[in-house]
Amino acid sequence: MPAPDSISPDQVPHVVVIGGGFAGLWAVRGLARAAVRITLVDRGNHHLFQPLLYQVATAGLSAPDIAAPLRHILRGQRNVEVRMAAVRAIDPPRRRVLLEDGGELIYDQLVLAAGATHAYFGNDQWAEHAPGLKTLDDALQLRRRLLLAFERAEAEPDPRRRAAWLSFAIVGGGPTGVELAGTLAEIARHTLKREFRNIDPAAARVRLIEAGPRVLAGFPEDLSEQARRQLQRLGVEVSTGQAVTAIDGEGYHLGEAFVPARTVVWAAGVAASPLAATLGVPLDRAGRVPVQPDLQAPGQPEIFVAGDLAALEQDGRPVPGVAPAAKQMGRHVAHAIRARLAGRTIAPFRYRDYGNLATIGRMAAVVHLGRLKLSGVLAWWFWLLAHVFFLIGFRNRVVVLLNWTWAYWTYQRAARIILGRD
């Protein structure tokens, strides 16, 4: 393959990558030495380390600690241009990406890695009362709500209304829900101690609500049980086997019972980016693209789909929507594009499952790696080291470790600053 520098930019194929998350960024990086020019389009200016997003929402980290500008990450890769823009639609027959600012990009190969957003299963009116957590703006908004609830409780003279401000519910017992519930209980019991005069923050009720039979359903049953016990030790009430049937500004319905709660967080469902629908291919129930084994969109050989937007089964089980799977897909798509340009056949994608980690709260986590199962303090250390290791940027790692060391010794959280307006 000739070096990129020896070819004029207009002679090489144009690869457009939509989305600067794990899948998109890893695809771009995998094409660093390919004779292509790349345009990476993202609606934000940054790559986000999503596994630590809940830490921004719970005031442990600040937004820049877990994000880095895409331009900066890719500044040394000369064959890529970063474009900050929202994508309106894809027009496969004309091989065009249509931008919301009116611009258009013509592609030879398209990598669609636009990810997912939260889904309310047909109850979109819940969105206002039970925000979800996908972006940094979501996290800052959630942080604001969680911290304000204690402020409102402190100022509320009526005991029943005060109790409603101190009642929190997290809907969805997956990794995000478990992380949020455990950390929120820690904040109420430890971080805010002695700071209020009219309320006892430790009296706050934190409920984690899972409609299925157990939390962390992606883990073996014994680890789910460990997680439940660790959550309860932190002060979380865990409810399983019953779904939330209504949510409004005053509380929620769990089965027949109405529970007053001014703060409800949605961690229950994700839906694919609406861009998938503009491809003109059949989608699955969650709106994702059922891709071919090589990650091509069906019947669209110049379009690859990677990350949370791709629906794929392997050995009878779906490839999970986690960061390692997205990175592997991104890398595979880069290989596939290089193979196609060289006239070689494209190998099918194989997801390699290196294991599954979830953190629960202070010194509590579960780890499942092949036959190894850990829970408690040891699992927490494992989780911490793995996450700090995978953070992009030397500075971020140092700052995050410093914040955690400080938080461990003081029970404090560095980012308890309320930003924005109602």
Added chain:
Amino acid sequence: MPAPDSISPDQVPHVVVIGGGFAGLWAVRGLARAAVRITLVDRGNHHLFQPLLYQVATAGLSAPDIAAPLRHILRGQRNVEVRMAAVRAIDPPRRRVLLEDGGELIYDQLVLAAGATHAYFGNDQWAEHAPGLKTLDDALQLRRRLLLAFERAEAEPDPRRRAAWLSFAIVGGGPTGVELAGTLAEIARHTLKREFRNIDPAAARVRLIEAGPRVLAGFPEDLSEQARRQLQRLGVEVSTGQAVTAIDGEGYHLGEAFVPARTVVWAAGVAASPLAATLGVPLDRAGRVPVQPDLQAPGQPEIFVAGDLAALEQDGRPVPGVAPAAKQMGRHVAHAIRARLAGRTIAPFRYRDYGNLATIGRMAAVVHLGRLKLSGVLAWWFWLLAHVFFLIGFRNRVVVLLNWTWAYWTYQRAARIILGRD
């Protein structure tokens, strides 16, 4: 004086302090051992280290690095209750503070330390096009605008419009304007190097516009001249002696000439908090309260005014609106309230001027302490140490020093994350 614990809360005088800035917070702390109960009211939940606010706006620091929750700072001071609320008005005849949430506080002594906001000298329509910098939300909004301007320029094919996106103006040559202009020039010339493909960020024009004859008018003339030279070395065009006469979304008028500029920042004027007007006393032209020498509001012996809201002359010169003056005033008010409770006479306030520092950009600053005048690298180190020393909280100091060390070696800025929406 009896220990506070021996007195029932209802028997001791109630001191209400409005504003958790330097003046208000230092007043509260000065009353730690007084037999009073204190309510500190602030519309935010945090104390802000305002001297470093420009660093948040220019993406060098994140919001939580320069702020700490008021509750946390004061958790050990048992005679104070923190109330997060906006104040609507003061009702001196009934000794009441009226809150926007409908609540009321009855005071025996009131400390008004609500600070200042930006003023457009009767041109309020400029606010939309030329935002100012007083709060963390202002800083995040400004950061967004500054970073987005380069993104828009990169995506703009028309050369004239692209130039307008790369044209920046800072109106006002005081310390904030100088800091913003110097840092912005550094970002354009160094931080963004190699990151864009269609524009050269170093071609950005950064103009600092001062209507008076020189920048940093609070400093001796030779230091102003030094500051101007250091700014020019960093790439800032310094304009003095001419006022901006109009600002809109496309640019601004400087005298007769129209200058295209999509990003204009207002650092030119401050106006007192509108709460001053509800006191029912005569105000000065900037809306501040001309206080008596002991910081009492004229004719209102139970009301003290401290910080930027207080207008006071000393030895024929106004006490400046800087952090050290606000702290000294806060401390004085605490003394005055304790003296009054003990039946002693209240001494007049004396501002002690320990000197004046302003930073300009990378390794550039001016320092004026009595007969000592410094500029350049040495002044910058002095400025840095002084500011880190006065930051509240051990963790903040470590993180800020770490960020600056990193920024110094890499020319990078840690917080280049665009948050929020248009």
